[in-house]
Amino acid sequence: MSVFLSPDLGHIALIIGSCLAFVQALIPLAGSYTGTVRWMQMGRSLACGNLFFVFLAFLCLLNAFLSDDFTVRYVAQNSNTLLPTYFKFSAVWSAHEGSLLLWVLILSMWTAAVALLGSRLPLQFLSRTLAILGLISVGFGFFLLLTSNPFERTFPLPPIDGQDLNPLLQDIALILHPPLLYLGYVGLAVPFAFAISALLESRFDSAWANWSRPWTIASWCFLTVGIFLGSWWAYYELGWGGWWFWDPVENASLMPWLVTTALVHSLIASEQRGVFRGWTVLLAIFAFSLSLLGTFLVRSGVLTSVHAFASDPERGIYILLFLSIVVGSTLALFAIRGPVLMSSSSYSGTSRETFLLINNLILTVAVAVVLLGTLYPLISDAFGLGKISVGPPYFNFFFVPLTFVLLIFIPLAMRSSWGNVSTKALSSWLMQPLLLSLLLGLIGSTTLAYWVGEKENSLLAIVTLTCVSWVSVMIFKDLRDKIKSSSFTLLPVRYYGMVLAHLGVAVTVLGAGLYAASGIQRDVKMGIGDSAVLGGYTFYLSDIKRDRRSNFSFTQAEIIVSKEGREVVTLNPEKRHYFSNPQTMTEAAIDPGLLRDLYVSLGEPLDDDHWAIRLHVKPFVRCIWLGGAMISLGGLLAVLDKRYRRRKICSRDRANLPVQSASEL
Amino acid sequence: MIHPLRKQRMQWICLILISASVATALIAYMLRQNANFFYTPSQIVIGQAPLGVSLRAGGEVVVGSLKRAQQSLAIEFLVSDGSHSVKVKYEGILPDLFSEGQSTVVTGKIDDQNTLHAVQVLAKHDENYTPPEIAEMYENQGI
Numbered sequence: 001m002s003v004f005l006s007p008d009l010g011h012i013a014l015i016i017g018s019c020l021a022f023v024q025a026l027i028p029l030a031g032s033y034t035g036t037v038r039w040m041q042m043g044r045s046l047a048c049g050n051l052f053f054v055f056l057a058f059l060c061l062l063n064a065f066l067s068d069d070f071t072v073r074y075v076a077q078n079s080n081t082l083l084p085t086y087f088k089f090s091a092v093w094s095a096h097e098g099s100l101l102l103w104v105l106i107l108s109m110w111t112a113a114v115a116l117l118g119s120r121l122p123l124q125f126l127s128r129t130l131a132i133l134g135l136i137s138v139g140f141g142f143f144l145l146l147t148s149n150p151f152e153r154t155f156p157l158p159p160i161d162g163q164d165l166n167p168l169l170q171d172i173a174l175i176l177h178p179p180l181l182y183l184g185y186v187g188l189a190v191p192f193a194f195a196i197s198a199l200l201e202s203r204f205d206s207a208w209a210n211w212s213r214p215w216t217i218a219s220w221c222f223l224t225v226g227i228f229l230g231s232w233w234a235y236y237e238l239g240w241g242g243w244w245f246w247d248p249v250e251n252a253s254l255m256p257w258l259v260t261t262a263l264v265h266s267l268i269a270s271e272q273r274g275v276f277r278g279w280t281v282l283l284a285i286f287a288f289s290l291s292l293l294g295t296f297l298v299r300s301g302v303l304t305s306v307h308a309f310a311s312d313p314e315r316g317i318y319i320l321l322f323l324s325i326v327v328g329s330t331l332a333l334f335a336i337r338g339p340v341l342m343s344s345s346s347y348s349g350t351s352r353e354t355f356l357l358i359n360n361l362i363l364t365v366a367v368a369v370v371l372l373g374t375l376y377p378l379i380s381d382a383f384g385l386g387k388i389s390v391g392p393p394y395f396n397f398f399f400v401p402l403t404f405v406l407l408i409f410i411p412l413a414m415r416s417s418w419g420n421v422s423t424k425a426l427s428s429w430l431m432q433p434l435l436l437s438l439l440l441g442l443i444g445s446t447t448l449a450y451w452v453g454e455k456e457n458s459l460l461a462i463v464t465l466t467c468v469s470w471v472s473v474m475i476f477k478d479l480r481d482k483i484k485s486s487s488f489t490l491l492p493v494r495y496y497g498m499v500l501a502h503l504g505v506a507v508t509v510l511g512a513g514l515y516a517a518s519g520i521q522r523d524v525k526m527g528i529g530d531s532a533v534l535g536g537y538t539f540y541l542s543d544i545k546r547d548r549r550s551n552f553s554f555t556q557a558e559i560i561v562s563k564e565g566r567e568v569v570t571l572n573p574e575k576r577h578y579f580s581n582p583q584t585m586t587e588a589a590i591d592p593g594l595l596r597d598l599y600v601s602l603g604e605p606l607d608d609d610h611w612a613i614r615l616h617v618k619p620f621v622r623c624i625w626l627g628g629a630m631i632s633l634g635g636l637l638a639v640l641d642k643r644y645r646r647r648k649i650c651s652r653d654r655a656n657l658p659v660q661s662a663s664e665l
Numbered sequence: 666m667i668h669p670l671r672k673q674r675m676q677w678i679c680l681i682l683i684s685a686s687v688a689t690a691l692i693a694y695m696l697r698q699n700a701n702f703f704y705t706p707s708q709i710v711i712g713q714a715p716l717g718v719s720l721r722a723g724g725e726v727v728v729g730s731l732k733r734a735q736q737s738l739a740i741e742f743l744v745s746d747g748s749h750s751v752k753v754k755y756e757g758i759l760p761d762l763f764s765e766g767q768s769t770v771v772t773g774k775i776d777d778q779n780t781l782h783a784v785q786v787l788a789k790h791d792e793n794y795t796p797p798e799i800a801e802m803y804e805n806q807g808i
Contacts, residue, residue, distance in 0.1 A: 376696050525737065
């Protein structure tokens with residue numbers, strides 16, 4: 001088996017896969033215009049064939065890693081005989097070539113999924129969607145084969161051992177983070193292809209929005225998990241203790257996420273009420289374009305980033321070219337077909353439509369802020385205005401207030417009904433939760449200030465707690481009313497998904513806001529027997545020892561943490577030295593807790609047995625990722641809803657129906 | 666009498682235009698406030714870099730220049746671009762890959778002694794990576 005899966009077979013399989021994608025881009029599209037059913041039906045089997053060959057290529061590369069085949073240059077650069085087997089798996093996608101192969105594989109998976117699960121789509125629409133996905137696959141397949149072939153051999157003499165995987169990437173979260181993030185990134189190709197097919201046949205009824213919704217939510221879910229997993233990894237692995245750095249590479253994943261969040265919501269309005277259709281299509285186009293831009297930013301190395309790895313400008317130019325073709329041609333198509341997208345129904349100033357629109361606007365502004373901040377250094381450099389970088393204060397200045405405004409509007413959109421809400425009714429059910437959340441905000445921030453031992457309430461804590469209480473109180477009120485009027489089991493699954501996801505947003509903001517308001521950090525110089533006090537905790541350094549494991553040696557400190565004379569936990573931060581690579585790695589030691597994390601990392605050895613040690617007390621930081629899990633789980637529940645599995649749906653335009661009740665989400 | 670749908674649309678367009686222009690102006694202003702320009706050690710030495718403004722500088726950490734304080738985590742070292750060098754002061758923990766003879770990018774402010782008080786020190790992230798600014802700096806010097 002392992003001899004059969006040779007790198008050469010992988011190379012050939014990749015070529016065949018790309019050729020099949022090329023045929024898939026041509027035949028079904030031609031068939032959809034000539035009306036040849038047989039040609040259109042070919043799309044499905046071509047998508048499956050493409051998946052088969054790309055998967056075969058991926059298996060061959062995986063096999064090269066597992067069998068330490070250092071004749072393959074990519075394996076020699078990113079693996080080592082001493083590397084544990086489970087890290088050889090993740091080493092496959094640890095660098096440029098392999099991660100692009102993963103990109104192409106995941107695109108093939110999504111395409112095959114559309115082909116197999118899309119049986120309720122009309123054949124013409126399905127074949128056009130598959131053709132567009134095929135086109136994208138061709139673009140990336142040729143990119144892979146021409147500029148970054150993972151199967152390239154080392155001639156004439158293969159090295160005896162590989163250079164090893166970057167130690168930063170030798171981590172369990174990094175086995176999962178790239179595939180999940182890519183599932184999200186690449187999954188955005190599906191709503192994009194749906195939008196283009198819709199533009200091609202000028203079809204924007206509620207059925208179209210209904211088809212697009214589960215795919216959009218699914219890729220949005222993966223993107224959410226991927227981003228939060230990456231942030232969690234950065235928190236414990238980079239050894240700095242932060243969870244978000246406004247780094248270009250992080251922004252590259254945040255931008256498509258924000259646009260997709262907007263898209264998920266505008267699709268609801270398009271499906272239910274037939275409004276914002278043009279806007280929805282634009283968002284679908286932008287979401288995928290931003291995911292391509294993200295690939296470009298990460299892979300071209302044009303920006304100084306803590307995440308930047310060795311890169312090649314030629315590859316960057318290819319992606320940039322691809323991006324401009326995609327954006328240029330789709331926007332041109334949109335300009336031609338746009339006038340068809342005029343909304344057919346009206347809504348008043350206070351209605352769910354309006355609130356969804358406001359939420360969409362806030363998200364769009366947030367994207368613009370992040371996009372400009374990320375690209376400004378590139379623009380400035382291109383125009384000779386100097387080499388610059390944009391720091392976190394810029395992003396925080398905009399993003400933090402925008403997040404709070406967004407939180408204020410979330411429950412308003414949930415509680416109001418389609419079409420029209422009387423202002424009187426609105427204010428009558430708003431007053432009570434508003435007062436309650438203000439009260440909760442004040443009580444909460446005072447308690448927090450007392451707990452962490454500060455004299456004054458911080459403004460950030462008050463605003464955070466008030467906004468979070470506002471969202472939670474309104475959600476629970478809504479839940480109680482819904483259960484009272486219908487019954488617990490009669491409510492659709494997607495409603496629970498929505499509740500969970502929005503509560504998740506509140507929990508994440510709670511964690512981020514309270515951590516920013518009351519987290520404490522100190523760098524200290526410590527020797528054995530020294531202790532330091534931080535936030536009521538005493539950190540006592542009792543021992544420093546040296547030892548070795550399979551592919552690294554390490555220095556480990558033993559720090560006993562106590563509070564008011566009682567021992568809380570013993571932490572063992574490490575400094576690792578990898579054998580195959582002169583790189584050192586910091587392994588932070590964390591005592592996790594829902595209310596606070598204690599975080600200790602070793603800096604560098606100073607003179608005579610003293611170490612630089614970084615101590616943190618981080619209140620509520622875990623809520624950030626707990627909220628992330630809730631958001632993703634909420635999305636998952638929404639995808640599982642029966643609504644998206646109905647074979648036939650009413651193709652009548654829902655917008656012409658009378659105003660529906662608020663429970664019809 | 667304007668058609669209600671059209672009136673609604675006009676209101677939205679006005680609202681979006683106004684908020685978009687306010688947002689753009691604010692973004693442009695904040696970008697200028699928070700942009701950290703990159704200077705080479707030579708530019709700093711001949712006085713091209715502004716004093717007291719947050720900026721970035723980079724180059725190679727001069728071998729043998731790293732000094733640590735006895736009691737605190739204060740550090741100072743020289744950063745050089747081959748022809749000139751600048752003294753950098755920093756207090757805190759240096760990144761894992763920071764070492765003498767390797768390239769670094771620091772963010773901070775310059776005082777009237779031409780010393781850079783750094784708030785952030787970045788070292789390269791893996792063996793083969795050189796920050797683009799430093800790569801270009803060497804390129805211009807023909808190294």
